[in-house]
Amino acid sequence: MSTGITTLPLPRWDESVVVVEPPGDEPGAWAGAPSSIVVDGWVYLAYRLRLPIGEGRGIANVVARSRDGVTFEPVAEVGKETFGAESLERPALVHTHDGRWRLYVSVATPGTKHWRVDLIESATPEGLATAPARTVLPGDETVGVKDPVLHHDEFGWHLWASVHPLESWDDADRMTTEYATSPDGVHWTWRGTALAGRTGEWDARGVRVSSVRVDGDEITVAYDGRATAGENWEERTGTARGKRLADGTFGELTASDGDPVASPHPPYGLRYLSLVTMPDGSDRIYYEATRADGAHNLRSEAV
Incomplete structure (x- = not known):
């Protein structure tokens, strides 16, 4: 039974702080695509670092931790070479009920528009590096499949991923969000x-679910969208x-009316929102946004 109307906070921008700066100062240099969780009083944040096309693209996924949710120290990093990838995109960080650490990594197949998702797992967050x-x-x-978002409850594992059709090179940016279930988070x-x-x-x-909040039988998601290939x-x-649904799975999602939330800086990107409940019970959001010079930084707001 639902405990009330499910809500999911959105950015207000003026109250945000920069958590991670990009590895460059030009368009195509990004820090972002965050995935956040709280474990044992620590906020853990996984994110992607990227350089422009021709200079490396998605070079690494980083896992970092923080007591206050703002100042982070890296604890593990995996580079694209580990996966034989042309680029890495958004990771999904999970701490399982039996204490294992999992990082689901979005991996670009070299020379193609294809993506897949690989899993690395360790007894400690530091162990994810190797x-x-x-x-x-x-x-x-x-x-191609990338950018998974995961939820685990008494009905099992649930996943929403961005899926891109590959029949046309020029149209491979199109995307839907597809839903999957699993007994173990692997199969x-x-x-x-x-x-x-x-x-x-x-x-x-195209649309890409970026964060999920479940309240009983209700689900609210944040999602990224675009109107054109540009x-x-x-x-x-x-x-x-x-x-x-009656079988414990989730049904189709219905988009809310109204305008999307955007960066104040052209071309107005604001995406990959991740929501976490802090140890004190408050909410905090993380997201990637366009800054004035066209690069993207990773920002956060207390809600």
């Missing part, structure tokens, strides 16, 4: 499309809602 990788969401010759069964773009709306070209990499953020 843990072996295995592919858990391979995609295939028709679709997944696809259940169908959770969210798709809306014709004529700000999210027409807005690739500069998506904005909106919300959508859905319900849990």
